[in-house]
Amino acid sequence: MSQNTSTSTSTSTSALAGTGVSIDIRNVVKRYKSMTAVDDVSLSIEPGEFLTLLGSSGSGKSTLLNIIAGFISADSGAIEVGGKDLTKVPPYRRDLGMVFQHYALFPHMSVWDNVAFPLKRRRISKAQVAERVQRALDVVELGHLGKRRPTQLSGGQQQRVALARAIVFQPQALLMDEPLGALDKRLREQLQLEIKRLHRELGTTFVFVTHDQEEALAMSDRIAVLRDGALVQVGTPVELYERPASRYTAEFLGESNIFTGRNHGVDEGSALVVRPEHVRLSAVGSALPTGHNAVDGVVREVVYLGSGLRVEVALPDGRHLITRSEVRGALTPSPGLPVAAHWHPEHALVVRDDTAA
Structure with missing residues (x-):
């Protein structure tokens, strides 16, 4: 990107920047017949924070x-934004931006008209519409x-629109x-x-939904x-x-090695969690670190991953x-090789085993 483009983008972003607001979710419950979709959730999101669900x-x-x-x-509970109760306020009066997985762009409109749409709905003057649309398009490069239709853009460009x-x-x-979710890796x-940059420069509160842990x-x-x-957990x-x-969080957020059992003095089941990058492999019978x-x-x-090796070890x-290790480590693992898998106790964490809940 040229220096002039960078300066222009920065100027446009600052012109669109606002002050992030707090979002307070209080004891929200949503049920569909016998299924509870949201179960008494309370969560406070700080002004300007990037929080992922x-x-x-x-x-x-x-x-x-x-x-x-x-x-x-919601069936019960409250939503407060910036200290104001919006629980009964319709979406078009909440002043919240929304980006969907499948873009939800109008195919018969140009890119410029798609971006201008929420401003025209708010009856903003033509001069302001033109200025703000150009700024927003410059921010996403x-x-x-602006004159193209969404169908003439790539998936990534459509998401930027x-x-x-x-x-x-x-x-x-x-x-x-x-x-x-619909884009390639x-x-x-x-x-x-791009989104992290926007968040940093806009200062707006972002709430992001994903199933992708990385x-x-x-x-x-x-x-x-x-x-x-x-x-x-938050x-x-x-x-x-x-x-x-808990075991659920450990297994959902990254790979984990789990050893289950019962922790003395604790009524519920416990699990010992060791992340793969903390496990080392040595030849059987060799001296291990103290x-x-x-x-x-x-x-x-x-499995060769380019930056390292992912090795699966079968236990008795x-x-x-x-384990995850360097490609050129002290030991070169190969299928069938007897090994000792070892780790320092400080890299093992005892958590609640909630998988049966």
Whole structure:
């Protein structure tokens, strides 16, 4: 990108920037007949924060986002934005931007008219519409494509148009429902960086929905993990990855080696979590680092990942253990090789085993 383009984009972004607002979700419940889609969820989102709602299909993350947006009514509970109760306020009066997974662009309109649409609905003057639309398109680096139709754009460009349309009226917060789910890996990673840049420069509160754990880790200030409509854990990416509170969070957010059992003095079941990158492999019978825990096994599979190796070790009791190591380590693993898998106790975490819940 040229220096002039960078300066222009920065100027346009600052012109669209607003002050992020807090979003408070208070004891929200949503049921569909016998199914509870959102189960008494309470969550406070800080002004200007990038919070991701993360969960598998059916976890309630999109339902909760749509309740914030006003497209779905909760059975009970409240939604406050900037300290104002919006629970009964219709979506078009909430002043919230929304980006959908499948863009929801008007195919018969030009890119420029798609972005201008929310401004025209708000009866903003033609001069202001023209200025704001151009700024928004410049921010997403599509200022030169305003005359094209959405069908003449790539998937990534269409998603940028959707982003421009969502920020053009300077919403209090921007809500995104799996906006990158339909894109290929390379383009998805590119737009992750674009969205992070927008968040940083706009200062707007972002609420982002995804089922992709890597996406959540890469983009978020905090992550709220949902399961079966309930809130499981909230924390920064580092907190959730390195200090999961339960087995479910540990297994959902990244690969984990899990050893189950019962923790003395604790009524419920417990699990010992060791992340693959903390497990080392040595030849059976060789001296191990002092204090390391170890289990013997046999290499079952080796996968080359470019930056390292993913090695699966079969243990005597039939379980499998995963390690991630350097390509040119001290030991070259190959299928059938007997090994000792070991780790330092400080890299093992005892958590609540909630998988049977």
